[in-house]
Amino acid sequence: MPFVLPSTLIDSEQIALVLAFGKLSVLEACSMLGRSVQRAESPCERVAVLRLEVSSPDRVTELAGIHKSAPLWAVVDNPSSDLGKVVDELTLHLDEKSNLSLSGYEVSADDYDTLARSLLDGVRASGLRKVRLLRPRGNELLAEEVLSRKAIDVLAFPYHGGFWLGPTTWIPDSVSLRGRGTRKPTPHSDISLSPRLAAVLVNLAGLRPGQVLLDPFCGSGTILMEAYIKSLRCLGLDSSASRVQDARQNLQWTDAGPSDKGYDIRKGDTRELPRMLRGTRVDAVVTEPVLLPRLEARPRTSTARQMIDTAGATYSVALESMARVLQPGGRIVIVVPVIQTMDGEEVSLVLDGRKLGLKPYQPGPVGFEYPVRLSFESTRWVRRGVYVFESAS
Ligand SMILES: C[S@@+](CC[C@H](N)C(=O)[O-])C[C@H]1O[C@@H](n2cnc3c(N)ncnc32)[C@H](O)[C@@H]1O
Secondary structure, eight states, X not given: OOBSSOGGGGOOSEEEEEEXXXXXXXXXXXXXXXXXXXXXXXXXXXXXXXXXXXXXXXXXXXXXXXXXEEEOOEEEXXXXXXXXXXXXXXXXXXXXXXXXXXXXXXXXXXXXXXXXXXXXXXXXXXXXXXXXXXXXXXXXXXXXXXXXXXXXXXXEEEXXXXXXXXXXXXXXXXXXXXXXXXXXSOOOTTTOOOHHHHHHHHHHXXXXXXXXXXXXXXXXXXXXXXXXXXXXXXXXXXXXXXXXXXXXXXHHHOTTSOSSOOEEEEEOOGGGHHHHHTTOXXXXXXXXXXXXXXXXXXXXXXXXXXXXXXXXHHHHHHHHHHHHHEEEEEEEEEEEEEEEOTTSOEEEOOOOOGGGTEEEOOOTTSOOOSSXXXXXXXXXXXXXXXXXXXXXX
């Protein structure tokens, strides 16, 4: 577990999260931290601030959709304010050979320079004369660089008219996550989502070890792998025999699951789910049924609507099948395409689960509008959105 600073520091009632997927990461955090989230703020696009009733360090370290998490050390009025409190805290964790960095999010170049200079001056004035200040490109030291360069990294972003300052304390293990994407026996990068996104979707299912997660469009099994690693029992279905083979191989390669063979992956059609499962119910469904092709250019809005309508037929039949095999109180986490058009519009697939007894999942105090868009994805013009439904208990 990559803690950059002592784990006790994460035990805080106000934390900043650097988001990997924008709003979807906030949804994951509200879902994982549950009722303890009293307030969630978005001071800038890359960062969310959560106020927690009771700190939940264990749950924070299960989040997959963030790059960094940082407790609050101080909010200063302006970059030239006295940073004494931050410097005092910093010096507790620095020695003469330490690397120091400042990661600024939506902080102007001038403000960044002023903050970085006063941090360094303060640290040096405290007697640590050889501490080095790393100068990241784009004013952000990426999470992996924080780890590889053993940096003590201070986060800064605009907050309530001033600047939030706090230390990067915990970083998700993105090396293992990425490794599962690149080293698994059958990667299938053309249809697969990233392990990090898969892990976020699995977290949104809200399951405990031993419960059953179904992916009825499992492809090469990226979602199932992340579920298996969390000791969930995995059920996979795909209409293609070769994909079923791929998924089985990938799951076999992931040997961190329960000691018994905790997965069952079969060839089959999602429309036949209730018949195939013969009355068995699952605790959650997590899936990406259709991945539209990468587009070379933004399509017309009318073309995008046609593409979405075609995909929509698969979704509505599949959603009905999934609802029929879901335990009461279970969740369906489903990825839908969102197309950006040449007319500047966004066309997304709209799902309505009311007739199936499904209601949109709303954790915490925020109020999420579905589909929740993913930000910062590199997919061209076709993006992803996510629905989370809850069945009546
Ligand atoms: C977007 S891919 C899923 C990719 C998967 N998430 C992964 O990471 O590899 C959709 C998958 O659904 C399968 N599929 C399409 N129609 C299906 C159906 N009616 N029933 C079951 N599987 C289906 C395809 O063979 C394909 O593997």
